[in-house]
Amino acid sequence: MNVLFFELAMTAYLISAVLFLVYLPGGARRPSLLAAALGGTLAGFVFHTAAITVRWRELGGFPATNPWETASLFSWMLVVAFLLFDFRFRIHVLGSFAVPLAFLSVFAAALLRGVSTPIDPTLQGLGLALHTSLMVMGSVAFCISFLVGIMYVIQMRLLKSKHLGPLYQQLPSLEQCDRLIAKGILVGFPLTTLGLISGAIGAFYAWGSYWDWTPKQTISLLVWGFYLTMLLGRYLFGVRAQRGAYLAIFGFVAVLLSFLGADVLLGESQHF
Amino acid sequence: MELIVVGLSHKTAPVEVRERLAFAGTALPEACRELTNGGAVAEAMVLSTCNRVEVYAVAGSAEAGFRDISRFLSRAAGDTGTEHLTPHLYHYPGNDAVQHMFSVASSLDSMVLGEPQILGQFKDAFEAALTAKSSGMVLNKVAKKAISVAKRVRTETAIAESAVSISYAAVELAKKVFEDIARERVMLLGAGEMAELALRNLVSAGVKEVTISTRTLENAQKLATEFSREDGVNARAVSFDAFPDEMVHSDIVICSTGASDYVLGRDMMARTIRARKHRPMFLIDISVPRNIDPRVNKVDDVYLYDIDDLQQVVDSNLKERQEEARKARRIVDDEVDTVARWMRSLDVVPTITALRGHAEGIAQAEAERVLGKLQNLSDKERDMIRGLAASIVNKLLHKPLTSLRREAQENDSQEMVEITRRLFALTDEPAPPAAEPANADNDPAPEPATRRAR
Numbered sequence: 255m256n257v258l259f260f261e262l263a264m265t266a267y268l269i270s271a272v273l274f275l276v277y278l279p280g281g282a283r284r285p286s287l288l289a290a291a292l293g294g295t296l297a298g299f300v301f302h303t304a305a306i307t308v309r310w311r312e313l314g315g316f317p318a319t320n321p322w323e324t325a326s327l328f329s330w331m332l333v334v335a336f337l338l339f340d341f342r343f344r345i346h347v348l349g350s351f352a353v354p355l356a357f358l359s360v361f362a363a364a365l366l367r368g369v370s371t372p373i374d375p376t377l378q379g380l381g382l383a384l385h386t387s388l389m390v391m392g393s394v395a396f397c398i399s400f401l402v403g404i405m406y407v408i409q410m411r412l413l414k415s416k417h418l419g420p421l422y423q424q425l426p427s428l429e430q431c432d433r434l435i436a437k438g439i440l441v442g443f444p445l446t447t448l449g450l451i452s453g454a455i456g457a458f459y460a461w462g463s464y465w466d467w468t469p470k471q472t473i474s475l476l477v478w479g480f481y482l483t484m485l486l487g488r489y490l491f492g493v494r495a496q497r498g499a500y501l502a503i504f505g506f507v508a509v510l511l512s513f514l515g516a517d518v519l520l521g522e523s524q525h526f
Numbered sequence: 527m528e529l530i531v532v533g534l535s536h537k538t539a540p541v542e543v544r545e546r547l548a549f550a551g552t553a554l555p556e557a558c559r560e561l562t563n564g565g566a567v568a569e570a571m572v573l574s575t576c577n578r579v580e581v582y583a584v585a586g587s588a589e590a591g592f593r594d595i596s597r598f599l600s601r602a603a604g605d606t607g608t609e610h611l612t613p614h615l616y617h618y619p620g621n622d623a624v625q626h627m628f629s630v631a632s633s634l635d636s637m638v639l640g641e642p643q644i645l646g647q648f649k650d651a652f653e654a655a656l657t658a659k660s661s662g663m664v665l666n667k668v669a670k671k672a673i674s675v676a677k678r679v680r681t682e683t684a685i686a687e688s689a690v691s692i693s694y695a696a697v698e699l700a701k702k703v704f705e706d707i708a709r710e711r712v713m714l715l716g717a718g719e720m721a722e723l724a725l726r727n728l729v730s731a732g733v734k735e736v737t738i739s740t741r742t743l744e745n746a747q748k749l750a751t752e753f754s755r756e757d758g759v760n761a762r763a764v765s766f767d768a769f770p771d772e773m774v775h776s777d778i779v780i781c782s783t784g785a786s787d788y789v790l791g792r793d794m795m796a797r798t799i800r801a802r803k804h805r806p807m808f809l810i811d812i813s814v815p816r817n818i819d820p821r822v823n824k825v826d827d828v829y830l831y832d833i834d835d836l837q838q839v840v841d842s843n844l845k846e847r848q849e850e851a852r853k854a855r856r857i858v859d860d861e862v863d864t865v866a867r868w869m870r871s872l873d874v875v876p877t878i879t880a881l882r883g884h885a886e887g888i889a890q891a892e893a894e895r896v897l898g899k900l901q902n903l904s905d906k907e908r909d910m911i912r913g914l915a916a917s918i919v920n921k922l923l924h925k926p927l928t929s930l931r932r933e934a935q936e937n938d939s940q941e942m943v944e945i946t947r948r949l950f951a952l953t954d955e956p957a958p959p960a961a962e963p964a965n966a967d968n969d970p971a972p973e974p975a976t977r978r979a980r
């Protein structure tokens with residue numbers, strides 16, 4: 255049952271992503287295209303929610319027991335974040351970046367489904383659910399900064415090159431991008447901090463040790479340190495604008511690598 | 527009845543001719559009244575802008591209408607004959623007139639393609655015609671349609687989207703660097719005319735903090751007082767030596783000094799942006815020769831546009847407008863078709879009225895004849911007999927009238943109308959309907975038949 259919902263969600267995301275990519279260059283004059291794209295995202299969100307709920311009940315526990323479930327959870331939260339963001343800031347063009355990424359993420363989840371690892375019974379419970387959702391929410395916030403960072407870099411290059419185009423019209427101003435990048439990190443950082451703390455507490459109850467310097471833990475801590483430095487750099491030394499945008503891109507790539515590296519390639523069943 | 531247009535525009539007449547003819551807004555209703563006061567013109571509307579003077583009219587015959595309007599325009603220009611004005615005038619009848627009206631209202635015929643003022647001027651012209659009661663069923667319908675077509679063009683194409691003047695292009699660019707331009711501080715370096723214009727555009731976009739620096743401090747002070755007084759901005763003057771320090775607090779810099787060399791170099795800019803903690807800056811160099819080293823654009827978070835860059839933006843915007851105009855013309859053509867169909871359906875109205883009148887006349891006469899013979903009927907029964915006659919006529923005529931109307935909308939109805947008239951031996955000029963209110967938009971009353979003018 256959850257597979258059916260999952261596949262429906264994936265299809266809706268794909269359609270929505272394609273519509274958003276068509277919308278990207280000069281779609282401002284085509285409100286119906288935007289409405290269709292947003293409708294696709296919403297439909298995908300509904301199916302996806304159903305898929306996760308069904309999986310949750312089948313499993314009898316929080317559905318983030320293996321990498322593919324985490325990837326699915328990530329894209330679900332990314333879609334939620336995008337919809338809230340769109341409602342709040344009306345920068346629809348973010349959809350042209352966020353929805354394709356959400357699709358790729360569920361698509362990757364579907365591919366990874368085959369290699370799902372068995373559940374470690376010691377890891378069940380509220381603690382894991384809390385830890386995982388905090389970490390995933392933090393990543394989603396960093397992801398929004400990353401996507402807006404890409405928008406910043408494109409807009410910056412257009413302005414520097416002086417060859418403007420339809421894309422230039424669609425993308426928001428540099429200052430607004432810059433502010434949104436900072437906002438994403440300001441939201442993501444405390445979530446990640448709490449996520450790490452809850453993970454350490456969870457580890458203590460599971461294995462009797464707060465911190466073991468496993469590769470995954472080390473990488474997570476490095477990423478956390480990176481974002482802390484970035485925040486301090488922004489407010490103390492003016493690491494913003496262009497450099498801020500590049501760092502936001504780099505930071506999320508690091509988040510992605512830590513997930514791919516530790517969870518998928520090393521096949522660590524440990525955490526999220 | 528035919529819609530016609532006679533007029534001249536920047537495309538056909540030099541400004542010396544246009545200025546002689548221009549009507550003041552208050553003179554428009556009177557002009558409309560004069561045009562419809564006898565003669566061939568039944569409905570009239572006068573559009574007068576600095577780039578065009580046109581009369582839209584409905585006339586029994588296009589030729590007579592053209593002649594009357596040309597005479598009227600020549601009189602308005604102060605000529606005794608029409609020979610001076612005629613070489614500058616264009617005349618369009620029928621669909622071409624509708625097409626022209628829609629193009630004008632949609633700003634497809636404007637000097638600056640897509641400029642927004644024309645629609646307002648068109649609305650004023652229509653208002654004047656309504657005031658003068660010189661517009662009737664046809665003109666009301668077509669002019670209203672022109673306004674809605676113009677709105678459709680505005681929303682469905684990007685024809686009026688981007689800036690087509692240099693100083694406005696600078697404002698548009700600034701809006702893509704800064705989120706809210708009203709919060710930004712602007713520095714004016716030197717005081718060329720173009721730079722002042724760019725500053726004025728920024729001020730009307732909401733800028734409130736202005737710093738002015740010129741080589742002679744008095745000039746800067748004079749300009750600052752002027753801006754503070756007239757535009758209500760907080761403008762202050764600083765000496766030219768102090769500008770590098772002041773620039774740290776400025777987000778937008780407009781530069782136009784008379785200097786023959788760069789006054790702003792790469793190193794100074796790099797220092798400034800560091801001091802600003804990398805809050806981006808937008809620099810506009812309008813001076814020739816340039817006053818800002820072009821390599822400044824390579825400094826991170828600094829965006830430098832010189833006069834050629836701005837011109838390039840304007841050129842590409844103009845090109846985009848031309849592309850959008852092609853889309854807009856398709857919309858106009860589309861809408862002209864629907865109006866043409868409506869106009870053609872007007873052609874058969876006299877025939878339909880005549881045929882209906884003819885048939886109803888017979889039915890009524892026959893009913894009364896029979897009623898005359900049947901004396902002892904109740905009122906109800908008499909009404910039933912009258913009703914019977916009327917309903918036979920209605921049912922009998924329903925199909926032929928429907929196909930006549932359809933024919934008129936889809937094809938040239940001339941032949942069908944001829945056949946109908948011959949079949950039923952209808953007189954050539956049916957009596958016009960009793961009342962003909964000149965100013966009711968949806969009044970179905972047909973005009974007296976002069977369809978042969980077509």
